[in-house]
Amino acid sequence: MSQVTLHKVVKNYDETPAVRGIDLDIADKEFVVLVGPSGCGKSTTLRMIAGLEDITDGEIVIGGDVVNDVPPKDRDIAMVFQNYALYPHMTVFENMSFGLRLKRVPKDEIRQRVESAARILDISELLDRKPKQLSGGQRQRVAMGRAIVRDPKVFLFDEPLSNLDAKLRVQMRTEIKKVHQKVRTTTVYVTHDQVEAMTLADRVVVMNAGLIEQVGTPNELYHHPRTRFVAGFIGSPAMNFVPCRLEEASGALRILLPGGHAFPVPAERTERYRRHAGSADLVFGLRPEHVTETHRNVEPNQEAFEVTLEVTEPMGMETLVYFQLDGAEVCGRVNPAAGAEAGQPMTLLADLNHMHLIDGTSGLVL
Amino acid sequence: MVDTATKSGAYAGAARPRSSLKRLMQRKSTIAFLLTLPLILIIASLVIYPAFYAVHLATLSKSMTKFVGFGNFTFLFKREVFWMVVQQSCIFAISAVVFKALIGFFVAHFIHAIPTKGQRKWRGMLLVPWVIPPAMSTLAWFWLFDPSYSAINWLLALFGIDPVPFLGNPYWARFSVILVNVWFGAPFFMIMYLAALKSVPEQLYEAAAIDGANWWQRLWYITLPMMRNIISITVMFSLIVTFANFDIVRVLTAGGPIDKTHVFATYAFLLGIQGGDIPLGAAVSLFMVPILGISAIFILRDVTKRGNEA
Structure with a gap:
């Protein structure tokens, strides 16, 4: 079971509040999208779940364990970064297997897991290439592959599509949805694009100025916004x-x-x-x-x-x-x-x- | 009709050389060549010509009147001091570069860990040894190493340790020469490594942290591979400069005691300028070429290949 629970989570940078006390329950296998304008605290929230940022106050629970002081590597999460963050000196195979190699997983199992992830993402023929030799969409797939092979409790996506051109973005959006249907792992996805949020999410979390404005299914948010901010943010052209x-x-x-x-x-x-x-x-x-x-x-x-x-x-x-x-x-x-x-x-x-x-x-x- | 035809033929004939010259001038490669010509001339007159002239000199007799072929080289091969200089140059250059590289690497890491606000003044202060003219700073070291009146020996005396003859004992003298060279050269490594460290995207470390890499593994699998090119180039550059070092050895020990700290440059100076045998000095200095050439090939082997990856 891998629910994620945020309880009164606060993050201050020096004296500037970034996240001002949010509560959120993410169910097992659920796809939750955090959406909001830039500076609303959505990325900070994701990074706190990942363990890349300390929590000023509150509690984060992953799979039943409070992880406030657990380092990222022991949280059993995988993250896909906006600029992919692939290791440029490693091949695709080495990139995808890096985490497993560090965990000393047997070689046969590594190969088998990487190959099966590569099949899901349709990148089997790219395994020997270096990131430099890949297109933006392919790099994005590799970044996802690196997350999938680790078979984590939670996937974290930090604006994974914003570096892609418009056409590829729509295509990869569908790809991500397909992958989630195949892999079925709890997913937290951050974006500033409300269309991405609506199309991908089981539930959307709309954030504004460090607080959660509303949590709901895409249709709930669209038809029954609770605040003017949500009403204006969801939907294009805007209300x-x-x-x-x-x-x-x-x-x-x-x-x-x-x-x-x-x-x-x-x-x-x-x-x-x-x-x-x-x-x-x-x-x-x-x-x-x-x-x-x-x-x-x-x-x-x-x-x-x-x-x-x-x-x-x-x-x-x-x-x-x-x-x-x-x-x-x-x-x-x-x-x-x-x-x-x-x-x-x-x-x-x-x-x-x-x-x-x-x-x-x-x-x-x- | 005929008249006009010949006329136009004559025009065409006259126009052709001029237009082909024009076309030649307009070609990109021609322009590129002309633009680089001043630099080519400078290099030719200041590097290529002296290099060939040194080869020419090395084949002459002491009075520079007679061609002796490899005479100077065979003479050197028979001298024990020469082999000692070869050995000392290698010890000097390799150990100095290794320590410069290690110290530079660790200091760069410490500086990199300092928050940006305080970083500038540390960076500036740590660069000081490198910006002082080495002949001057070496003179200061020379006084620090003085056997009877120096600060170092005074400090040692406080702890009841006998004064150390830093420049009088062959081994201490070698140690001192290397120490000063490391002191002078480490900031260069520090600044190069710091630049390399800053160019490693932060997200790679975050990705590695999530992948489960500890501090040591991040250093080994992320930082070092990302810095490899800079490390190679810096080491190569420093090796050349250290191998050819003259001022530090000259000021500190002048090659002594009993030639135990001579390196190629000071030995060539001793034989060629002070000893008046310029061809022999040229022969000594030419020995650096094959040694540096081979190490350059080894160190820079994959730089271009890796440069395309990043």
Whole structure:
């Protein structure tokens, strides 16, 4: 069993806090992704799990043992680094077998384990090469191979794909997922790329300023973000935010934007939002895919409004449209056939079934 | 028609040499050659010419009027002092380089371990022996080694140890000459190794720490292989300089006592300049060429190959 538990973990660099007390439970064989903007403490957290950084306060438990003072080599973990960190003077085989050789594993077993890992990663024919002779993607595979052969309790990935070009990154992302399905080891993966986080993770941990904002499955985070930060960080293009007021009139609620646009709140949310009626310090959030062109059969809680488009970005399968809505820049996703054109007025449809209402002060989604 | 044809033919004929010269000038290899020409001339006049001139000198008689072939060499081979100089030069160069390399390596590690803030002043202070002109610093050592009035012997006397004749006893004199050379040359190794250490990516050590390497294994499997090229080049360079060392031996012992600290350069100076037999001195100094050539081949053997890996 190889669960990883972080209990009130704190890391300060001199007096600067990097991680400010986080709790996290990672189940056996789970793939957890730590995601957040740079400087949010995600890499530091990973390095503390690896044992490459000391812990200022708190407790890290791997497989039932508190490992706070255990050196990296005795934690039974393997790590894949951003720049691969392959030993340049060793061949691929030597790189992959280095850990096993240090542990004095018998030669036959080393060969067998390296070869089986190489087969999983499809690098069998590269075993005699030096890292210099490999492409970025191949080096990444070797780095993963080095982790796999050690058969550790936990895999740690520190932004492993950020040195690859866009196309290769998508390919390796799938590769990593396949490998995890084959090898089934508890994995902690750090990235700043929310797409990587969403596609790879069983559970995503969104971090911001040294704290965990939210932990959840990719869909949970996407559809039920708990804070404005998560709502804005997950999803691309990002969720639209417009400051607003909430008003009650004859039992129904409506959102009032500063420029006079008004949107009715769906009836089933009335109870949830009622106690915030009259509050002026609120933010209205709506994802771009819920701002579309009008169509014939408008469903309940879909509200049409008129804007002048500022920029259009044809993406092929859809066109992104940008416009000002009562002082805020808003993005919508419309059908390429809808005739969106920059500088032209257009009637759009806001799907309020998917709206979010955020407390402007606390940043919590209501 | 005919007239124009000949005319144009004449033009073409006249234009061809000029344009081919132009083309020659425009070729990259020509430009490269012209740009390196000043350096080639300097090397030719200051290195190649003197080298061949030394070979020429070594074949002349003492009065430099008669060609004697290998006469000077056969004369040297018969002299015991010459073989002693060969032996002493090897002992001097090898032991000095080994100690310089070891001390430089360990000091570089210590400096590397100091946080960046305090590192600069240590680095600066430890470089001092290397930046003082050796003739001057050797003079200071000469006084330190003085048998009756020196600081070292005074310290020894405090502990009740008899004064040591550092420069009077052949073995102590050899020791002293090597010591001063190590003192002078170790900072060079230190700074080269420090640069090499700094160029090893930190993540390799982290990867090795996770792979389970202890301090010693990290040194052996990561640091040393990553530094091998720098070590080879530094050792080679230092070996040449140490082998050809003149000033330290000259100032400290002038080859004495009884020729027991002579190295090639001081012996060549003794025979050639002081003894007035320039061809014989040239013959002595030529002996360094094959010895250094062979060691260069051995030490630099894989440098280019490994350079492509990193």
